[in-house]
Amino acid sequence: MPHLGRGIGVCQHSADQNLHELPLADLDQRDNTRLQWTRVNDLPDFVYFNHSIHVRKGVGCATCHGRVDKMPLMYQEAPLTMTWCLDCHRNPAQYVRPRDQVYNMAWERPSGDPDLGKRLVEEYKIGSVEQLTSCSTCHR
Ligand code: HEC
Ligand code: HEC
Numbered sequence: 645m646p647h648l649g650r651g652i653g654v655c656q657h658s659a660d661q662n663l664h665e666l667p668l669a670d671l672d673q674r675d676n677t678r679l680q681w682t683r684v685n686d687l688p689d690f691v692y693f694n695h696s697i698h699v700r701k702g703v704g705c706a707t708c709h710g711r712v713d714k715m716p717l718m719y720q721e722a723p724l725t726m727t728w729c730l731d732c733h734r735n736p737a738q739y740v741r742p743r744d745q746v747y748n749m750a751w752e753r754p755s756g757d758p759d760l761g762k763r764l765v766e767e768y769k770i771g772s773v774e775q776l777t778s779c780s781t782c783h784r
């Protein structure tokens with residue numbers, strides 16, 4: 645297994661390129677096998693997390709991981725606390741983007757379209773705040 649010391653290329657490759665080429669349906673399984681060795685993010689076991697649902701609903705990689713393309717080594721951008729998850733689950737419209745932009749590290753919310761988030765939440769049928777903040781959504 646490669647370790648972080650092997651460097652930049654390996655790390656960016658995994659975060660950026662390999663996953664980029666995967667069909668979304670494969671993301672979870674590939675994450676688990678390919679990416680074990682870069683556990684810079686690590687949620688406790690009692691938390692349920694699933695990449696593909698987020699990506700399918702228009703949450704960009706960079707929204708949670710930051711600009712990994714600009715980081716010399718991928719480090720933990722977001723705190724992975726419950727508050728962090730809930731901030732978004734309470735107000736997804738503020739964070740979601742068009743699905744075809746989830747891998748785009750440089751995407752910015754268009755300033756001339758304040759309702760974009762709201763429209764996407766409807767279009768992607770994102771659940772209610774009650775549902776998204778209910779304990780059993782993340783603790784199963
Ligand atoms: C909603 C937030 C969110 C989004 C969007 C997201 N991730 Fe993650 N990602 C996480 C969390 C949380 C973990 C840690 C999971 C764990 O510890 O079980 C993680 C782990 C990873 C890991 C494993 C790294 C490690 O240190 O273990 C990689 C690689 C990764 N994500 C890549 C991506 C890519 C590529 C995308 C875009 C297609 C993406 N992620 C989108 C939250 C997100
Ligand atoms: C930037 C926004 C964002 C962040 C951060 C985020 N989520 Fe989500 N999450 C979403 C959206 C959007 C959905 C899709 C909800 C839907 O389709 O109803 C979702 C769905 C989920 C689901 C599936 C819900 C279901 O109905 O099955 C789980 C579980 C989940 N998130 C856990 C987490 C955890 C745990 C974290 C923190 C480590 C996290 N999320 C961080 C936006 C986010």
Ligand code: HEC
Nearest residue numbers: 688691724725726727729730733776777778779781782783
């Ligand atoms: C959107 C996902 C999400 C939802 C919804 C959620 N949690 Fe959490 N919870 C997390 C994450 C991620 C952690 C681990 C990180 C942390 O401790 O902040 C956590 C940690 C915890 C912990 C352990 C805290 C500690 O200090 O070790 C408890 C207890 C907990 N949650 C209870 C709840 C209860 C009760 C609810 C419902 C009111 C709830 N959670 C809803 C994501 C969620």
